[in-house]
Structure formats: structure tokens, C-alpha cells
Amino acid sequence: MFDTLFFHLLLNGLAHGMLIFLIASGLSLIFGLMRVVNFTHGSFFMFGAYVGRSIYLATDSFVLAILGGLLFGFVCGGLVERIAIRPFFGNRVQLLLLTLGMMLVMNELVKIIWGPTILRFPRPDYLIGSFMLGDIILPYYRMFIVGFGLVVLVIVYLFLNKTRLGITIRAGVENPEMVQSFGINIKQVFTFTFALGVSLASVGGVISGPFLSVYPEIAMDNILVAIIAVVVGGIGSFGGSVAGSLLIGLINSFGGFYLPQAAMAFNVVLMALVLLVRPQGLFGRGGVAGGR
Amino acid sequence: MNPLLQLNDVNTHIHDFHILEGISIQVPREGVTVLLGRNGAGKTTTLRTILGFNPPSSGEIRFDEDLINGWAPFRIGSLGIGYVPEDRGIFSGLTVYENLKVAARDGVKEMDRRLEKVFELFPDLKRATKQQAGTLSGGQQQMLALARILVSKNRLLLIDEPSSGLAPIIVDRVAEAISELKKELPILLVEQNYNMAKQIGDNYYIIDQGRCVHEGQMQDLEDKPELKQRYLGVSV
Ligand SMILES: Nc1ncnc2c1ncn2[C@@H]1O[C@H](COP(=O)(O)OP(=O)(O)O)[C@@H](O)[C@H]1O
Numbered sequence: 001m002f003d004t005l006f007f008h009l010l011l012n013g014l015a016h017g018m019l020i021f022l023i024a025s026g027l028s029l030i031f032g033l034m035r036v037v038n039f040t041h042g043s044f045f046m047f048g049a050y051v052g053r054s055i056y057l058a059t060d061s062f063v064l065a066i067l068g069g070l071l072f073g074f075v076c077g078g079l080v081e082r083i084a085i086r087p088f089f090g091n092r093v094q095l096l097l098l099t100l101g102m103m104l105v106m107n108e109l110v111k112i113i114w115g116p117t118i119l120r121f122p123r124p125d126y127l128i129g130s131f132m133l134g135d136i137i138l139p140y141y142r143m144f145i146v147g148f149g150l151v152v153l154v155i156v157y158l159f160l161n162k163t164r165l166g167i168t169i170r171a172g173v174e175n176p177e178m179v180q181s182f183g184i185n186i187k188q189v190f191t192f193t194f195a196l197g198v199s200l201a202s203v204g205g206v207i208s209g210p211f212l213s214v215y216p217e218i219a220m221d222n223i224l225v226a227i228i229a230v231v232v233g234g235i236g237s238f239g240g241s242v243a244g245s246l247l248i249g250l251i252n253s254f255g256g257f258y259l260p261q262a263a264m265a266f267n268v269v270l271m272a273l274v275l276l277v278r279p280q281g282l283f284g285r286g287g288v289a290g291g292r
Numbered sequence: 293m294n295p296l297l298q299l300n301d302v303n304t305h306i307h308d309f310h311i312l313e314g315i316s317i318q319v320p321r322e323g324v325t326v327l328l329g330r331n332g333a334g335k336t337t338t339l340r341t342i343l344g345f346n347p348p349s350s351g352e353i354r355f356d357e358d359l360i361n362g363w364a365p366f367r368i369g370s371l372g373i374g375y376v377p378e379d380r381g382i383f384s385g386l387t388v389y390e391n392l393k394v395a396a397r398d399g400v401k402e403m404d405r406r407l408e409k410v411f412e413l414f415p416d417l418k419r420a421t422k423q424q425a426g427t428l429s430g431g432q433q434q435m436l437a438l439a440r441i442l443v444s445k446n447r448l449l450l451i452d453e454p455s456s457g458l459a460p461i462i463v464d465r466v467a468e469a470i471s472e473l474k475k476e477l478p479i480l481l482v483e484q485n486y487n488m489a490k491q492i493g494d495n496y497y498i499i500d501q502g503r504c505v506h507e508g509q510m511q512d513l514e515d516k517p518e519l520k521q522r523y524l525g526v527s528v
């Protein structure tokens with residue numbers, strides 16, 4: 001009995017953690033590289049869920065919904081960076097207010113387009129049902145989320161470590177001036193990173209839809225949790241965003257089961273504890289406020 | 293022959309501070325030009341102004357045929373100006389090889405072709421290509437910083453205080469390496485270590501309070517103890 005519950009909560013926590021990871025990884029890279037806290041990240045997660053659902057209902061293809069979510073995020077992310085972020089570059093307070101304002105607008109906009117109520121995002125036939133391992137029930141869809149998250153994780157990891165652009169992004173997190181001295185147009189790197197990060201959040205929204213359903217509040221709920229995951233993992237560190245997200249997902253799953261009222265408090269306590277022991281986060285270098 | 297790099301009456305403000313007050317220098321197409329002067333004189337700012345990080349508020353910066361003041365730093369870098377900053381600017385979370393790869397402006401193929409010679413100059417780096425750059429010793433980091441500007445086709449090197457913070461024996465090795473480099477590339481060098489500057493420098497400018505106060509041939513400076521004492525703190 002303990003075992004079945006344990007595995008249920010474990011899989012739930014990992015699935016949640018992977019969704020948080022899809023938001024947190026982009027958030028962390030964008031902040032690390034550009035020093036912009038992108039509050040629209042949760043809103044793009046939410047928009048991804050709505051857009052993905054519309055594509056799925058129209059085409060009956062979940063694969064198209066995923067690809068559509070990726071493309072939607074990449075294009076919108078690129079446009080937001082070029083049109084809204086770039087002109088205010090270097091002014092952190094203005095940028096903070098700007099992305100905060102855009103977040104509020106997006107969260108209202110979604111209600112105008114799709115209405116304020118909860119929408120059901122049906123799961124494709126092949127992801128309905130569960131895998132039985134003895135008396136442990138493992139729902140296919142949750143396993144799919146974990147698997148999808150792992151695939152994205154590996155692809156982004158390889159991109160950041162094996163390609164010159166990816167290595168340049170990591171270098172830019174440390175020292176953007178030096179990167180420019182090597183003839184690299186850092187502004188293009190910024191735009192690309194922003195677009196990539198937003199597309200990960202957006203596709204995360206798509207695959208969250210059949211799991212969590214689709215409603216406007218998922219934007220706020222998830223941006224807060226993702227910011228905590230980034231701080232816990234260490235700002236700008238990809239490995240940190242993985243660790244922070246999974247930790248938060250698991251804590252929410254187990255904590256939420258035993259003490260549902262305190263779920264958010266667990267996150268904050270975890271963040272406080274990590275910051276006390278390691279101010280730079282689990283995988284971070286320098287202080288949270290440190291660097292430039 | 294006209295100089296490779298020319299600053300004419302360059303003024304630079306950082307925030308509201310007037311840091312460079314009309315600097316004029318010329319870097320010839322070969323040899324080492326040394327910027328001398330006390331701490332806070334404006335040497336680093338001169339390099340950063342050339343590179344576009346602290347763009348000049350007035351004056352002219354000419355690199356070969358191009359008037360480059362106001363250009364974005366990446367365009368200036370693309371012209372073939374390699375930079376080693378005072379703090380080395382190593383990407384400490386990247387491996388040695390990754391550090392070189394970021395710097396490989398002309399592609400990884402060109403880099404690999406050049407690496408053979410670079411590793412001859414800095415054999416330590418060859419053994420450490422997979423090591424995280426942050427774990428290298430200070431001297432090795434300086435060599436990595438130099439290696440990074442040698443993996444692409446550069447036409448001018450700007451090197452800021454390569455000897456600072458290094459043990460004397462390492463300073464000798466860095467000086468040797470720069471003496472090797474100067475056979476192939478012109479260098480604008482900032483150096484407080486007078487002995488090293490004397491050893492590898494050809495021409496000098498002395499900068500004081502954001503102005504050029506003296507210039508000449510490095511060997512002639514030997515006979516000017518009053519200059520050395522006043523601006524460089526070299527006792528006689
Ligand atoms: N970012 C900055 N803000 C304010 N003042 C600066 C800044 N950078 C340099 N300065 C000032 O400019 C002057 C020249 O500095 P610098 O070029 O670093 O000197 P040097 O390299 O010759 O030691 C110094 O007085 C320094 O305090």
C-alpha cells in the first residue's frame with residue numbers, strides 16, 4: 001500500500017517537475033545571459049496550452065499541437081525580445097516593470113480570446129490509460145510528460161555543450177563583453193536565447209494541457225514556482241534549473257499530499273534554506289544578486 | 293607607411309566622469325607599442341575605448357582604412373582585433389577547449405589548424421583542453437587568454453597588464469610568449485612591470501590623468517630617469 005502511493009506521488013512529482021523545468025530552464029538562461037526576469041514566461045506557458053489545445057482540436061494531431069506550440073513560442077519570443085525588450089536593454093527596473101506589465105496583459109488577453117473558464121484538453125487516444133507494474137498504477141500520460149521532459153533536457157544539454165552557439169550562450173552568461181570581443185553579435189544571441197526559452201515554456205504548456213487542463217491561472221501559478229526553482233538551482237545554470245525544478249515538483253507532490261495547505265510554503269521554505277546554506281543556489285556561481 | 297591604428301584627440305566619458313582627455317596615439321604595423329603610466333591613468337580605458345566598450349564622446353579612432361568610433365564592439369572585434377583584458381576574461385565554467393571555440397571567429401577548422409602552433413607556445417594548455425578553465429592556475433589562465441586571440445586571424449592584439457598577479461617565473465614565460473607573438477603581429481601592450489615593458493616594447497606612450505604626456509622609442513626611455521620616476525614609479 002505504501003509502495004503504490006509512493007510511486008504515484010513520485011511519478012506525479014516528476015511530471016510536475018518536468019513541466020516546471022520547461023519554464024525554469026529558459027527563465028534561468030535568459031536571466032543569466034541578459035539579466036532580465038522574464039515574467040511573461042508563465043504567460044507563454046499558458047498561451048502554449050491554449051494554442052496547443054486549439055491546434056489539437058482543429059487537426060486532431062497531438063504532434064502538430066506540440067510543434068505548433070514550439071513554433072508559436074519561438075516566433076513570439078523572438079518578436080517580444082526584438083520589439084519590447086531590446087529598446088530598454090540595460091535598464092533593469094524598466095525591464096522588470098515591462099515584463100510584469102506584459103504578463104498582466106497576456107493573462108487578461110487570454111480571457112478575451114478563450115474565456116475565463118477551465119477548458120478541457122483531451123489527451124490523444126494512444127496516451128490514455130495506465131501501465132500496471134504489480135499493483136502500481138503508472139498513467140501513460142504522466143510517463144509521457146516525464147519522457148518528453150527528458151528528451152528536451154538531453155537536446156538542450158547537447159545544444160549548450162556541443163554547438164558553438166550553445167557554448168557561446170554559456171560564455172555570455174559569464175562575460176558578455178568578452179564574447180563580443182570575439183566578433184560575436186551578442187544581441188543576436190540574446191534574441192535567439194529569448195526565443196528558445198519562450199518556446200520551451202510554450203511547449204511545456206501544450207503538454208501540460210491534458211494533465212492540468214487549461215485555464216488562465218496556470219500562468220501565475222507556474223511563474224512563481226519556476227522562479228523559485230531557478231533561485232534554488234542557481235541562476236543561469238542549466239543543471240541547476242533541472243535540479244531545482246525536479247526538487248520543487250517532488251516536494252509539491254509529496255508535501256501537497258500530506259499537507260495540502262502548506263504546499264506553497266514548502267517551496268518558500270526550501271528556497272530560504274538553500275539560500276541560507278548556498279546563496280548562489282545549488283549549481284550557481286557567485287551570489288544571487290551578484291555578478292553584473 | 294600609415295599606422296595600423298590611430299587615435300586622434302579621443303575623449304571618453306564614463307557616466308559623467310571625463311576619463312580620457314584628448315588621447316592621441318599611433319600603433320604601427322609591426323612591433324610592440326607600450327602604454328605606460330600609473331594606476332588610474334587611463335590605460336585600460338584607452339583599450340576599452342578602442343574596442344567600443346567605452347565609446348569615445350569625441351575624437352577619431354581609425355583602424356587601417358576604417359573609422360571605427362561608434363561601431364558596436366562585435367564589429368570592431370570582427371576586424372581582427374584580439375583583446376586580453378586585465379582580469380583575463382576567462383569563461384571559468386567552460387573547458388579550455390570551449391573557451392577557444394567561442395573565440396574561433398574564423399571557424400573551428402581554422403582554429404584546429406592554428407592550435408598546433410598555439411600549443412607549441414603553451415604546452416600546458418594542450419594537456420588541459422578538457423579541464424574547466426576556472427580550475428587553471430593564474431599563469432595558465434593568462435596563457436589561455438592569449439591562446440584565445442591566436443586561434444583566429446587577428447591583425448592587432450590589445451593586451452592589458454599580462455604580468456599582473458603572476459609569480460616572477462611565470463612572468464618570464466608570458467614575456468617570452470609575447471616576444472614570440474610580436475614577430476608576427478603588432479601589439480598594443482599595457483604593462484606596469486617596467487622590466488618586462490623594456491624587454492619587449494619598441495615604442496611607448498606615457499599616459500597620465502587621461503592624457504598622453506610623453507612618447508618615444510622604448511630604448512630612449514632608459515636615459516630618462518626623471519620620467520620613469522615621475523610617471524612609472526621606477527626608482528633610480
Ligand atoms: N566604470 C567606471 N566608472 C567610473 N570611473 C571609472 C570607471 N572605469 C574607470 N574609471 C576611472 O577612470 C580612471 C582610469 O581608469 P583605468 O583606465 O582603469 O586606469 P589604468 O588602467 O591606467 O589603471 C580611473 O580614475 C578610474 O577610477
Ligand SMILES: [Mg+2]
Pocket residue numbers: 332335336337378
Ligand atoms: Mg588598468
